[in-house]
Amino acid sequence: MRIRTLLTLLILLAAVFSAAQTAPSNSSSSESPKQVPGFDVTAMDKSADPCVDFYQYSCGNWMKNNPIPADKSRWGRFNALDEYNLYTLRDILEKAEAPGNHSAIEIKVGDYYAACMDEATIEKKGIAPLQPEMERIAAIKSKQELIPQVANMHRNGIPALFAFYSMPDMHDSTLTIANLDQGGITLPDRDYYIKDDAKSVETRQKYLEHVQKMFELAGDKPEAAASEAKTVLTIETGLAKAAMDRTERRDPKKRDHMMQATEIAAAAPNFELIQYFADNGSPKFTSLNVGNPDFFKTVNEQLNAVVLDDWKTYLRWRTLDTYAPTLSKAFVDEDFQFKGNYMSGQKEIEPRWKRCVRSTDRDLGMALGELYVDKVFGPDNKARTVKMVQAIEQAMHTDIEQLTWMSDTTKQQAYTKLQAIVNNIGYPDKWRDYSTVVVARDDYAGNHTRAASFEVKRQYNKIQKPTDRKDWTMTPPTVNAYYRAPMNDINFPAGILQPPFYGNNMDDAVNYGAIGVVIGHELTHGFDDQGRKYDAEGNLKDWWTPQDGKAFEERANCTAEEYSSFVAVKDDKGEVHLNGRLTLGENTADNGGLKLAYMALMNILGNTPVKPIDGYTPQQRFFIAYGQIWCQNVTDQQARVLAITDPHSPGRWRTNGAVENSAAFQEAFGCKAGQPMVREPACRVW
Numbered sequence: 001m002r003i004r005t006l007l008t009l010l011i012l013l014a015a016v017f018s019a020a021q022t023a024p025s026n027s028s029s030s031e032s033p034k035q036v037p038g039f040d041v042t043a044m045d046k047s048a049d050p051c052v053d054f055y056q057y058s059c060g061n062w063m064k065n066n067p068i069p070a071d072k073s074r075w076g077r078f079n080a081l082d083e084y085n086l087y088t089l090r091d092i093l094e095k096a097e098a099p100g101n102h103s104a105i106e107i108k109v110g111d112y113y114a115a116c117m118d119e120a121t122i123e124k125k126g127i128a129p130l131q132p133e134m135e136r137i138a139a140i141k142s143k144q145e146l147i148p149q150v151a152n153m154h155r156n157g158i159p160a161l162f163a164f165y166s167m168p169d170m171h172d173s174t175l176t177i178a179n180l181d182q183g184g185i186t187l188p189d190r191d192y193y194i195k196d197d198a199k200s201v202e203t204r205q206k207y208l209e210h211v212q213k214m215f216e217l218a219g220d221k222p223e224a225a226a227s228e229a230k231t232v233l234t235i236e237t238g239l240a241k242a243a244m245d246r247t248e249r250r251d252p253k254k255r256d257h258m259m260q261a262t263e264i265a266a267a268a269p270n271f272e273l274i275q276y277f278a279d280n281g282s283p284k285f286t287s288l289n290v291g292n293p294d295f296f297k298t299v300n301e302q303l304n305a306v307v308l309d310d311w312k313t314y315l316r317w318r319t320l321d322t323y324a325p326t327l328s329k330a331f332v333d334e335d336f337q338f339k340g341n342y343m344s345g346q347k348e349i350e351p352r353w354k355r356c357v358r359s360t361d362r363d364l365g366m367a368l369g370e371l372y373v374d375k376v377f378g379p380d381n382k383a384r385t386v387k388m389v390q391a392i393e394q395a396m397h398t399d400i401e402q403l404t405w406m407s408d409t410t411k412q413q414a415y416t417k418l419q420a421i422v423n424n425i426g427y428p429d430k431w432r433d434y435s436t437v438v439v440a441r442d443d444y445a446g447n448h449t450r451a452a453s454f455e456v457k458r459q460y461n462k463i464q465k466p467t468d469r470k471d472w473t474m475t476p477p478t479v480n481a482y483y484r485a486p487m488n489d490i491n492f493p494a495g496i497l498q499p500p501f502y503g504n505n506m507d508d509a510v511n512y513g514a515i516g517v518v519i520g521h522e523l524t525h526g527f528d529d530q531g532r533k534y535d536a537e538g539n540l541k542d543w544w545t546p547q548d549g550k551a552f553e554e555r556a557n558c559t560a561e562e563y564s565s566f567v568a569v570k571d572d573k574g575e576v577h578l579n580g581r582l583t584l585g586e587n588t589a590d591n592g593g594l595k596l597a598y599m600a601l602m603n604i605l606g607n608t609p610v611k612p613i614d615g616y617t618p619q620q621r622f623f624i625a626y627g628q629i630w631c632q633n634v635t636d637q638q639a640r641v642l643a644i645t646d647p648h649s650p651g652r653w654r655t656n657g658a659v660e661n662s663a664a665f666q667e668a669f670g671c672k673a674g675q676p677m678v679r680e681p682a683c684r685v686w
């Protein structure tokens with residue numbers, strides 16, 4: 001399911017699976033970092049003028065004093081909290097893996113973690129864990145046998161050729177249905193295969209070298225491996241060319257194609273889709289949504305034109321690539337060299353224990369999360385967050401009331417949608433049951449495969465059933481938040497409900513400037529360029545009068561143009577601008593969130609004068625707290641990848657891009673017309 005998050009966590013993109021090891025595996029918990037401070041005067045660059053560059057003013061000293069650690073490609077206060085959580089989780093896992101009296105959950109996550117840390121056993125096994133999959137591929141004798149193998153790989157969590165998943169029906173969100181979609185590429189975006197600029201050409205060359213090395217590690221001769229790498233690139237380029245681009249896919253209507261299973265099967269006969277649906281372990285269905293029917297029609301011809309051996313090479317590659325981080329050091333290192341070092345500019349791989357904590361969180365996250373919540377998240381955390389959410393929802397109601405560009409007819413619909421938003425805070429009501437996942441203390445790769453298959457099966461089993469609105473997309477320790485249009489819900493994992501986002505000892509101005517804006521951000525997603533197309537029940541349905549829809553689009557265009565003017569990265573490979581269309585939803589949510597949280601804060605403060613703290617008024621502290629959650633340093637390489645793939649803007653523009661539209665900000669710091677942080681005309685949607 002497509003969800004709107006607060007930020008793209010790089011660990012989801014690469015690090016967990018772009019692992020290699022350099023650090024010794026035994027570790028001491030005494031090195032744990034301190035909690036991240038909520039409001040940090042020492043992070044500021046007071047020599048900067050807040051009206052000229054507010055990001056520099058809020059974060060200048062932080063950026064100067066916090067270079068990117070060698071094992072990261074992006075380092076911000078956000079990541080510092082993520083890192084802090086890693087230490088907490090390690091503590092839990094080290095206790096769970098040690099001998100003692102443990103619950104079934106502790107034994108499961110403890111064994112998983114221990115197996116991941118047991119590098120000697122992993123080393124001894126080498127590529128053996130992959131052999132069954134590789135042998136199945138080798139045994140394929142005809143093109144008819146290809147698709148059953150793709151089905152088998154999908155069941156084991158290996159992405160290949162196309163995607164299949166479950167998702168609520170866009171027109172009846174109460175029912176979850178099957179979805180078939182484009183997929184099958186390895187590089188982070190189709191652009192990497194298609195574009196001809198110097199950097200893209202270089203990336204393809206490096207990718208070829210990487211694929212070749214991986215095949216050599218798997219036992220192939222260098223010449224054979226070189227030719228296999230070319231085959232992989234050629235096939236993936238075909239898949240990339242058939243794929244719809246990321247920005248286009250933001251429009252749900254472009255992905256809305258309800259079809260009979262027999263209909264898409266007939267339109268792309270070489271995919272043998274009826275057989276695939278029977279083989280992939282999903283429940284039976286007769287109709288489904290096809291995200292991009294043209295992809296299947298185009299690749300249908302490719303399936304015919306490319307010879308069988310080349311397809312087998314491609315399937316071997318997808319298997320190798322997916323499982324590399326769970327294999328021996330040589331695979332882990334090569335995988336890191338390309339994805340972590342070359343693509344992201346990360347100097348060193350994360351120590352083994354960090355990768356093993358992330359891996360446990362990914363594979364058994366709701367079990368680890370249960371232990372995490374017991375340890376760190378009290379019931380009063382939940383109660384206080386609920387109160388803030390209510391205050392910000394109230395502010396949104398007032399904000400809608402005051403809109404001059406929206407008719408009463410549309411406003412009534414907007415209130416209905418706002419009222420219907422479900423708030424999920426901390427952790428799910430019901431914990432996931434992993435009892436059927438077999439975890440062995442000496443089989444890391446096997447544990448991962450079994451956990452991945454369990455998750456695939458769990459997702460497939462939702463097909464043709466009432467939508468489970470209580471199932472969480474993120475694990476409790478995650479430092480992030482999300483809105484889901486089909487569910488019309490906002491979700492805040494326990495991991496983000498702590499400093500610098502939220503603290504019991506932090507003043508209201510700071511809590512509202514940080515987690516308050518995050519809450520407002522997620523709420524606004526229900527009303528951004530995508531969210532506004534869904535109604536209160538989460539169905540794709542236009543509830544706007546044509547005139548109000550037009551007024552919205554005009555305002556959104558202003559935001560899109562504003563952010564397109566910002567430079568994401570400028571290095572010896574040239575200058576890359578932000579894609580204002582790709583980031584439109586997130587930027588709308590940032591601008592809206594900032595406004596709503598500020599309104600809520602003003603309601604709380606009322607007319608009682610509040611003394612400045614550290615010399616800053618509550619209004620100023622609110623905006624500085626906002627700027628400071630985005631303090632970050634990013635490698636040029638990572639900034640480039642993010643400019644192409646990330647719907648979120650970088651920290652600098654999340655801060656400056658939003659405050660320059662805010663009259664409240666300009667008032668708080670006495671900014672004058674003509675100064676850089678005073679945009680004219682200001683872009684305002686919500």
Ligand SMILES: [Zn+2]
Nearest residue numbers: 004005006589
């Ligand atoms: Zn977001």
